Amino acid sequence: MTQDNAQPKDKTPRAFTGDELVVATHNKGKLKELRELFGDKIKTMQSAADFGLESPEETGTTFIENALIKAQYVAKETGKPALADDSGLCISALGGDPGVYAADWAEKPDGTRDFYMAMEKVHAGMGDNPDKKAYFVSCLVLAWPDGHYEAVEGHAHGSITWPPRGDQGFGYDPIFVPEGDTRTYGEMASAEKEKTSHRAIAFEKMMAKCFP
Numbered sequence: 784m785t786q787d788n789a790q791p792k793d794k795t796p797r798a799f800t801g802d803e804l805v806v807a808t809h810n811k812g813k814l815k816e817l818r819e820l821f822g823d824k825i826k827t828m829q830s831a832a833d834f835g836l837e838s839p840e841e842t843g844t845t846f847i848e849n850a851l852i853k854a855q856y857v858a859k860e861t862g863k864p865a866l867a868d869d870s871g872l873c874i875s876a877l878g879g880d881p882g883v884y885a886a887d888w889a890e891k892p893d894g895t896r897d898f899y900m901a902m903e904k905v906h907a908g909m910g911d912n913p914d915k916k917a918y919f920v921s922c923l924v925l926a927w928p929d930g931h932y933e934a935v936e937g938h939a940h941g942s943i944t945w946p947p948r949g950d951q952g953f954g955y956d957p958i959f960v961p962e963g964d965t966r967t968y969g970e971m972a973s974a975e976k977e978k979t980s981h982r983a984i985a986f987e988k989m990m991a992k993c994f995p
């Protein structure tokens with residue numbers, strides 16, 4: 784992380800006081816979930832795509848580094864506070880992979896994404912390993928145009944199942960069964976997924992910190 788990204792020494796969280804927030808993502812699944820979580824708490828919520836912005840290259844090796852890259856880029860380009868989610872799936876039997884590279888595992892040579900292919904890669908990598916433990920991570924960063932930012936992280940623990948089940952949600956949802964349930968996230972309506980999801984947990988922390 785560069786010095787420019789260093790959290791200011793002032794430890795008091797900065798409150799979000801405006802009406803407008805830009806969500807720094809092109810991922811429709813994340814955008815839908817974040818819009819539902821915010822409900823009517825924000826007057827105007829737009830996405831980076833609404834401003835014609837491309838996604839910056841995610842050159843970080845941690846969730847917070849990548850979330851910062853996205854949030855600070857969009858805040859600087861739009862002049863408005865921006866919220867980014869960097870997330871991924873960490874699988875015990877794969878030594879924590881795909882982790883921050885969860886989206887890359889779905890990337891095809893033509894640049895499009897195929898999550899069935901990514902889930903098959905997970906399945907092949909796990910083989911018959913009895914350790915099915917996994918967790919999703921969501922790191923949310925809220926960045927202001929002056930460079931200040933606030934960051935939070937949420938985890939959802941569970942296990943990997945095969946074959947994939949359910950056509951709701953996005954990404955790796957069809958192979959992830961959250962703790963305490965027998966259904967995959969792919970078999971749950973978003974309101975149910977939000978009861979336990981990494982993004983909902985991170986969102987609650989962000990609300991407590993910056994949306995008092």
Ligand code: IMP
Pocket residue numbers: 810841868869870871872883885886889919952953954955956968980982
């Ligand atoms: P990134 O944050 O843009 O690097 O992408 C994170 C990737 O992690 C997504 O493209 C999904 O593949 C995966 N991911 C993150 N959150 C979820 C989730 O809630 N369900 C399923 N897959 C997810």
